[in-house]
Amino acid sequence: MTPIRIRIGRGGRGRLSARILVSQLAILALTGVIGFALFAFAQRSALDRTYEERAVAIAKTTAADPQIRRAMQDGGGAVVQAVAERIRQSSGASYVVVIDLHGVRHSHPMPQLVGSPVAEPIVARDGQPHVGTDQGATGRSANGRVPLYGPTGELVGEVSVGIPERDVLGELWHELLTFAVYAAIATALGAAAAFLLARRLKRTTFGLELEEIAGLLQDREAMLHGIREGVLAFAPDGRISVVNDEARRLIGLGTALGSTLDEVLPDGRLRRALDGTLTGTDISVLTDEHCLVVNRMPVTLHGRALGAVVTVRDRTELVGLLRELDSVRGLTDALRAQQHEFTNRMHTLAGLLDIGAYDDAYDLAVESAGAGQALTEFVRGRIGNPLMVGLVVAKTTVAAERGVWVELADDSALGADPPQLRLLLTIVGNLLDNAIDAAGDGPPPADGRTVRLALTEDERGTTVRVADTGPGIPPGARESIFEDGWSTRPDRGTARRGLGLALVHRLVSRHGGTITVSEGPGAVFTVRLPAPAVRPKNRFAEALPVGGDRR
Missing domain, CATH: 3.30.450.20 (PAS domain)
Structure with missing residues (x-):
């Protein structure tokens, strides 16, 4: 930079x-x-x-x-x-x-x-x-x-x-x-x-005069506390010399002036982005409350290093909207493909009627009418909550257009009102999106591109298991895949990659759960959420976007 x-x-x-x-x-x-x-x-x-x-x-x-x-x-x-x-x-x-x-x-x-x-x-x-x-x-x-x-x-x-x-x-x-x-x-x-x-x-x-120094100080204070962007300045020894109110809010800093990052922040991606360990522009950092974009710029004067200035921008709402837009676009593509398939079936049905093959036309109509309904009934037989049913059916439809078959395990069992529903929707949506991407991008195996979902609920908590037939997790990357920005695919225009798994990891950790992943071909993600001690009155308390980010 x-x-x-x-x-x-x-x-x-x-x-x-x-x-x-x-x-x-x-x-x-x-x-x-x-x-x-x-x-x-x-x-x-x-x-x-x-x-x-x-x-x-x-x-x-x-x-x-x-x-x-x-x-x-x-x-x-x-x-x-x-x-x-x-x-x-x-x-x-x-x-x-x-x-x-x-x-x-x-x-x-x-x-x-x-x-x-x-x-x-x-x-x-x-x-x-x-x-x-x-x-x-x-x-x-x-x-x-x-x-x-x-x-x-x-x-x-x-x-x-x-x-x-x-x-x-x-x-x-x-x-x-x-x-x-x-x-x-x-x-x-x-x-x-x-x-x-x-x-x-x-x-x-x-060489500045006293009046100029006073004016610069007034302008700096007005600018720092007036902009809607976090600003931090570091002295050459790494101590924080300037921090505005927005930076305190976004990063969660208290009295930070004169302190080093080691003294005010725990080790993690956020601290590495602020101290310059992570290089590059627009570094994405996911905290418990915000999705941040961090930029660090060294400051020099006459060849002398004076420290660095870091800007922190809040992209939480924008990223959420982009993720929802990405999901809507996926559903739109699926609906467009289904319309095209439905048109082809109608043309076939009309041709059968024209040639007098009434029995074949009847069989095709019955098959077309019952295929989608059968899928929905199969999912409803194992998942009682309609929102989760809709999510699984929608992901199955999107995956089918990419040549990926989503299978719901026969031993899946989820009640009509599971605890932490919004959290569960976010986790399942993100994991399915990542698995569909992985299975769809990899070479087709002998038994086809498949994603297997298992949802089970008991008195101790809920278990989510998602397996795919994709290339899997590279060796040694089991821990790093949950860091903000980690991805094996380039960014798309609408959504920044590398946030879905990080979001899932943070949500699971915040609620006392665990998440594990297997290495090697065919990744298997297993999430265990403990049952909450007090059931929330509002099952949508976790207001997070459902649309998953792509891996």
């Missing part, structure tokens, strides 16, 4: 991938800026805490100096300024200020402020260090304050140390520069990944 090849237009290719790339780059840039700002704020807070702790450490060192402690307990002096300035210069602090309990400065980087009071209160009276940000005479600084005790352990003041903010900002910018390099590298890698992803998406979507 010719694969389906998909061709996608190149108009507008790149727009979707470009939009995706631009969007991803914008997202990367936005997240990078936000991350950089958050990192800057977090790092600034961390550096402030670090420098405040450093200021406290310098202040503690100053407060522990013995010269400053003695001088402040004695009332201060020039030694406090000298020692504080030395510590300030060695530590890199912006100021080291020693303050007594009255708030008077005894040291300051600006000598003119020594001896002047501070505006802030003394916070170290509680004996604990304090940190914060100070906006003093030397500018904004990270500030640390600790209590100052004299040699006797008496609180004599506090030491306030500040580290200039420019030192904090300098280290912050140094760290942010390193982080900016890392962020730039990460952004570049993200942009490269976004570009590759955009190219992959472009290949995956065959």
